[in-house]
Amino acid sequence: MRCVFIGLLAAWRQRVFHNLSGSPVARAPRISGKFGFTLLETLTALAILSIALVSLLEAQSTGLRAVGNAELYGQARMLAQSLLAEGVSVIEERPRGLQGQRGPFRWAIVATEVGEPITAVNTKVAWRLHHVRVIVSWGRNRSITLNTLKMARAPSQR
Secondary structure, rough: OOOOOOHHHHHHHHHHHHHHOOOOOOOOOOOOOOOOOOOOHHHHHHHHHHHHHHHHHHHHHHHHHHHHHHHHHHHHHHHHHHHHHHHHHHOOOOOOOOOEEEEEEEEEEEEEEEEEEOEEEEEOOOOOEEEEEEEEEEEEOOEEEEEEEEEOHHHHHH
16 A cells, blocks of 8 residues: 655654554655745735734724714704804893803803994884804814804893
8 A cells, every 4th residue: 555645744644654554655745845934924924914904993093083073073063053042042131151061062152242333223122233152162172163143122122
């Protein structure tokens, strides 16, 4: 019976089989060339893989940061809109400014009376035009500003 061993442990198998059967075994044909990868090829592949992984992780963290900023921007926008509606409704009572903090957001409502040339309208009730500005800020340099105009009665006729 003739056996040919090919593989990583061919020489060991050949010796063991020869010793067990007592007869010589046909040698496996030698394949010329190199087997496996060299250390340099392995290190180069690992370096390329690590650069690719670092790039992917950086892209993921940038995406997560952008989602967090977008969420905060949306919350700030809703807060500013609700404060603007509140500021417009209370402008007749207190035509000054209000400020406060809600969660991570700092906000301010500033109402100023617009000058006479724009609002010179002859009516029985003296109306004044007010510029209402809501500023909501958060983080280091992030802020959103909403503006509107509101007609309100003059202080003497309230």
